[in-house]
Amino acid sequence: MRGARAGGPELPPPPPLLLLLLLLAAAAAAxxxxxxxxxxxxxxxFDGRLTFYPGNQTVALPFINFxxxxxxxxxxxxxxxxxxxxxxxxxxxxxxxxxxxxWNNFKGLDPGYVTWMDLLxxxxxxxxxxxxxxxTSGHHSVSNRVEAWTRDVAFLLRQEGRPTVKLTGNKTHIRVMEKDWQNTDKAVNWIKEEAVNFTQPFVLYLGLxxxxxxxxxxxxxxxxxxxxLTSPYWLKKVSYEAIKIPKWSSLSEMHPVDYYSSYTKNCTGEFTKEEVRNIRAFYYAMCAETDAMLGKIISALRDTGLLKRTIIIFTxxxxxxAMDHRQFYKMSMYEGSSHIPLLVMGPGIKQQQQVSDVVSLVDIYPTMLDIARIPAQQNLSGYSLMPLLFEELENEVVTRKPRPPWVLSEFHGCNVNSSTYMLRTDRWKxxxxxxxxxxxxxxxxxSADPDELENIAMKFPVVAHSLDKILRSIVNYPKVSSSxxxxxxxxxxxxKQSLxxxxxxxxxxxxxxxxxxxEPKKYEDAIDKWLHQRQHQ
Known part of the structure; x- marks a missing residue:
């Protein structure tokens, strides 16, 4: 695990001429x-906790392990x-x-936004x-966007079906999510028929x-x-005895936002332990099928000889x-929802390494630029992962923005009746x-409560205040919430007017x-009342 370096006297910064020579030497080597x-x-x-111990004990994920x-x-x-x-x-x-x-699944980037792939x-x-x-903007269902827009309305409505499981096919049924398999097939064919012939490097994105x-x-x-939904083929990859049944607070003790989320996700009813175990087992089986698609990509790169000169990122x-905190889906800052997988392998990348630094998805953009040796943009929220991945960069002299000891996550969409902000540090959330x-x-x-069962904000007000101060230095979140x-x-x-x-x-x-x-009139009246309320200042 990556940790602090050994102590010792700090070396003085190199003189400008030496720094310039080192930069030129590094550029020449590159x-x-x-x-x-x-x-x-x-x-x-994909719950990122499944990619390391103890979460990885619940389901066989051979290609993630690879x-x-x-x-x-x-x-x-x-x-x-x-x-x-x-x-x-x-x-x-x-x-x-x-x-x-x-802000929500309807409001993303403008279609012409310059992404890291455009720059590559x-x-x-x-x-x-x-x-x-x-x-990009303009997608997902009408329900999804209207639920997000009306989250401040004084009503409580179930917006999802009750979470359930469904078994399909038999013990040889592999291609359950056929659409994903078809896209994986396209990626494999592209690697074998086109990428193998390129004289310049390529970047391939596969979204599942x-x-x-x-x-x-x-x-x-x-x-x-x-x-x-899964098949017996994938379900047999799951270790039922390793499945952990999450502890739930009583409905009356739930945080008010959690209660709203649980209710709108149709999770406030009674669930037996067997129901919860099955939901989790079927979800883990779906993760196993995902892993197999990743395996097809790795195998295609190996078979074409491209693996040795290709960096693979899985996230x-x-x-x-999956029923943590009496909820399914995402839209929450709890670990099951916010913690993602991030694995990287390829030429020059350290092997069998576990990195404990906090990182997030915004780090992908500067990392891609770093890989392609494109000068970094100054306005990015993320930081390149390269110094954490490459042995030769760990002690580099090249000046970089120091990586902060926190990551930021925020949520403004449906199934949550308030804008939500998370600051995650090494120990605290x-x-x-x-x-x-x-x-x-x-x-x-x-570190003491990985399942997030005890809210200690009242017990540790100094810590909460300190973290809130850091958060406000990153984003003026009351102003964002109002916007x-x-x-x-x-x-x-x-x-409404368009209809x-x-x-x-x-x-x-x-x-x-x-x-x-x-009660349609009751709910229409609630919306009318909300529309006529003055915006909270």
Whole structure:
């Protein structure tokens, strides 16, 4: 595990001339080496804790283990926003969510935004994107965006089907998520038929839907995704005896935002231990299928001889709670939702290394530029991972911005009735909401309480205040929260006006239709009251 260096007297900084010579020498050495190709495999909803002990005891993930054996695994990697589009916007832009204003699954980056892949292409890389991209505005369901816009309305409606499991096929059924397998096949064919012939390096991006839960059409025409679906083939990869049944607070003791999330995700009903165990088992089986797709990419690179000159990165947009804290899905700062996998292997990268530094998705952008030897942009929120990955860079003299001892994550979308901000340090996780006053904050000591069962913000007010001060130095979160509230109301009004007389029918039949249709006037009145309220200052 990467730790502090041995003590000793600090060396004085090198004189300017020596520094210049060292920089020139490093540049000359780099110029003599061909730039590596890069493959980034990004899954959806993969809990990063499954990539190291003890989480890795629950399911067989041979290709993730292969990457650990021949590369580096990050033990504290986090999403910058635990929902699909905003998290991917952070990864592709290198900027925090409040800087790109990627507030929800409908509001991402502008279509023409210059991503790291655009820059690599400009600097001579062949580029290819396959599968789920999802970082630009205008996508996802109407329900998803309306639920986000109306999160401040004084009503409580179930927005998802009750989480459930479904077994399909038999013991030989491998290709359960066929769409992902088809995109994986396309990536393999591209590697074998095109990339193998390139004289210049390439960057390949493969976006997977797994292990995101599947749609649940049984809940109605406008349905959410609450079904954990797999086959016996993948389920046998799961060690049932290693599955941990999470502890839950009583409904009356839940944090108010957690209660809102649990209710809107249809998780406040009764669940037996067997139901919870099965949901988790099926989810882990879906992770095993994801791992197999990663394996196809690794095998294709090996078979073509490209593996030795290609850097492979495996990550995810966010995690999956899988009934942690009486929730499924993401949209939470708890570990199951916010902790992502991040593994890197390739030429020059340290093998069998576990990095304990806190890192996040915004670090992908500067890392890609570093790999391609493109000068770093100064306005990025992230920091290159290269010094943590390469032996020869660990003690480099080249001046870089020092990596801060924290990562930031924020959430402004559906299933949560308040803008949420997380500051994660080596030991602490501080979560605050809205303006910092109207909703109580949370503080967890992850070294002593990895399951985040005890909010100790009241016990350690000095720590909470110190972390809040750091957070406010990064982002003026009360101002951001207010901006999001204004955006939500403005977008909802525009959407409502666009529907005209059809508004009542459309809004009644979104994902919350099972509750809404019981008392439609009550809920329309609640929205009208919200629309006429003065914006909180």
């Amino acid at each position: 110029a003599g080496q061909p730039r590596p190709s890069v493959v980034l495999v990004a899954s959806d909803s 990457m650990k054996r021949y590369g580096t695994v990050f033990l504290k990697a986090y999403t910058n926003s635990p929902i699909c589009c905003p998290s991917r916007a952070a990864m592709w832009s290198g900027l925090f969510t409040h800087l790109t204003e990627s 292409q400009k600097h001579g890389y062949h580029t290819k994107k396959l599968g789920k991209i999802d970082y 839907n797994l292990p995101h839960p599947y749609p649940s059409p049984s809940t109605g025409e406008n349905f959410g995704s609450s079904t954990f 995810a947009d966010h995690g999956e709670l 501080y979560i605050t909401y809205s303006d910092g006053n109207s909703v109580p904050p949370q503080l967890f000591d992850l 999001v509230q204004e955006y939500n109301k403005r977008e909802f009004i525009s959407w 005209g007389q059809n508004y009542s029918n459309v809004i009644a039949n979104l994902r919350w239709h099972q509750d809404w249709l019981k």
